[in-house]
Amino acid sequence: MAAESIPPAGTGSVVIPVHQEELRVDTRQVDAGRGVRIHKHVTERPQQVDEILHADVIDVRHVVVDKIVALDDAPASRQEGDTLIIPVLEEVLVVERRLRIKEEIHITTTEREERHSETVLLKSEEVEIERFDDASDRHGK
Numbered sequence: 001m002a003a004e005s006i007p008p009a010g011t012g013s014v015v016i017p018v019h020q021e022e023l024r025v026d027t028r029q030v031d032a033g034r035g036v037r038i039h040k041h042v043t044e045r046p047q048q049v050d051e052i053l054h055a056d057v058i059d060v061r062h063v064v065v066d067k068i069v070a071l072d073d074a075p076a077s078r079q080e081g082d083t084l085i086i087p088v089l090e091e092v093l094v095v096e097r098r099l100r101i102k103e104e105i106h107i108t109t110t111e112r113e114e115r116h117s118e119t120v121l122l123k124s125e126e127v128e129i130e131r132f133d134d135a136s137d138r139h140g141k
Contacts, residue, residue, distance in 0.1 A: 034133050039127070043126070044121045046121060047121070049117065049120055052116075053115075053116050055112050057112050059107070062104075064102075069098065069101060071099055085104050085106055086107075087104055088102050
C-alpha cells in the first residue's frame, strides 16, 4: 500500500483501497481448421447382354371326329407327345342315347429359341475422402 492512502496517526480512521475483479464469459465460434472433403464420381459403362429367350408357341386346331360312343365310354382328355387332346361331346337323339365325339381339340406346344442382344448402361460410384487441417496448412506442415 502507498503511504498516502493511510491517514496520519491520531485521526482514528484508516482508508484501505479495495480492488474488485470481474469475470465475463462469452462463447464464440472458432474454425478449428479441420475438415473432410468427399469427392464422388459416377461413371457409366456399356455392358452387352446376350441371352437366349424361351417362348412356348401354342397351336389350337379343331379336328372333326364324328364317332358314336356309349354313354359309359365317354373318352377323357389325353396327352399324345406334345399334344393335349380334349374330346368335345354332344348328345344325339336316336332310338337309344349315345355319345358321339363331335370333334377333338388338339393343342400342340413347341419350344422356340430366340437370341436377344442389347446394350445396357451400368452405373458405379467411387468415393474419395480427403482429410485436411487448415491450421497445419497455415504453418507449412
